[in-house]
Amino acid sequence: MAFELPKLKYAYDALEPYIDARTMEIHHSKHHAGYTNNLNNAIAGTNLEGKSIEDILANLDMSNxxxxxxxxxxxxxxxxxxxxNPEGKGRLSGELKAAIEAAYGNFDEFKTVFSKAAATQFGSGWAWLCVHKGGKVEVCSTPNQDNPLMPGVSCGGTPILxxxxxxxxYYLNYQNRRPDYIEAFFxxxxxxEVERRYAEAK
Known part of the structure; x- marks a missing residue:
């Protein structure tokens, strides 16, 4: 089966004022839709058809x-x-909170490290919180659309944030102020959801 653009669980304007509706609409309905269509075209007629996206990425030929x-x-x-989520679902707690504190001392230091990874990623890319088997967490960043599931990517593990x-x-609302966008994300x-992913991955 072809991959489908996932439906959002909230309205495009639900994250305002932190992320504006126009950015969300373009980001989801244009950018993400484009990646979805292009992925389907790229795997059509190959042995990757029918595989999960996690399986595809974990066994990826990085030259493709x-x-x-x-x-x-x-x-x-x-x-x-x-x-x-617009409703601020949950507070950091439980095993994930303990894992973050074990790795970074406290939440504020984790936020500093994560924010720095996001702010200093040159050009386009992503900042991640990943979990390794056993429950250890790690912050890293990747360029472009790379992610920690891919072979040879710097931090490895399963991304949960x-x-x-x-x-x-972020450019429509924040222009070149990436740090303001990062602060808003929190x-x-x-x-x-992050804790659910942590429990599943560890």
Whole structure:
């Protein structure tokens, strides 16, 4: 079956004032839709048809630019929409909170490290919170649409929180003020979903 653009669980304007409706609409209905269509075209008639996106990315031939870029774009954005929520669902707690504190000392230091990874990613890319088997967490960033599931990517593990720092994700509202966009992101994180992903991946 072909991959389908996932429906958002909230309206395009639901994340305002942190992320504006016009950006969300373009980002989802144009950019993510483009990655979805291009991924389907790239795998059509190949042995990748019918495989899960996680299987495709984990066993990716990194020289296959079409699948690398569009498969990454499809997966990354699917995660991105799910780890945000307008209602501020949940607070960081439980095993994930303990894992973050074990790695970074406290939440504020984690936020500093994550924000720095997002702010200093040169050009386009993503910042990630990943979990390794056993539960250890790690922050990293990747260029373009690469992500930690792909072979040879710097931090590895399973991504459970991701922030898109491509300019299309924030430029209409924040222009060149990427740090302001990063700060705003922390107001819309769906920690219940991040914790669910942590428990599943560890």
């Amino acid at each position: 630019a079409a699948v690398r870029n569009n498969g990454g774009g499809f997966y990354n954005h699917s995660l991105f929409w799910d780890v945000m 991701g922030l898109d720092v491509w300019e299309h994700a 107001n819309v994180i769906n920690w219940n």
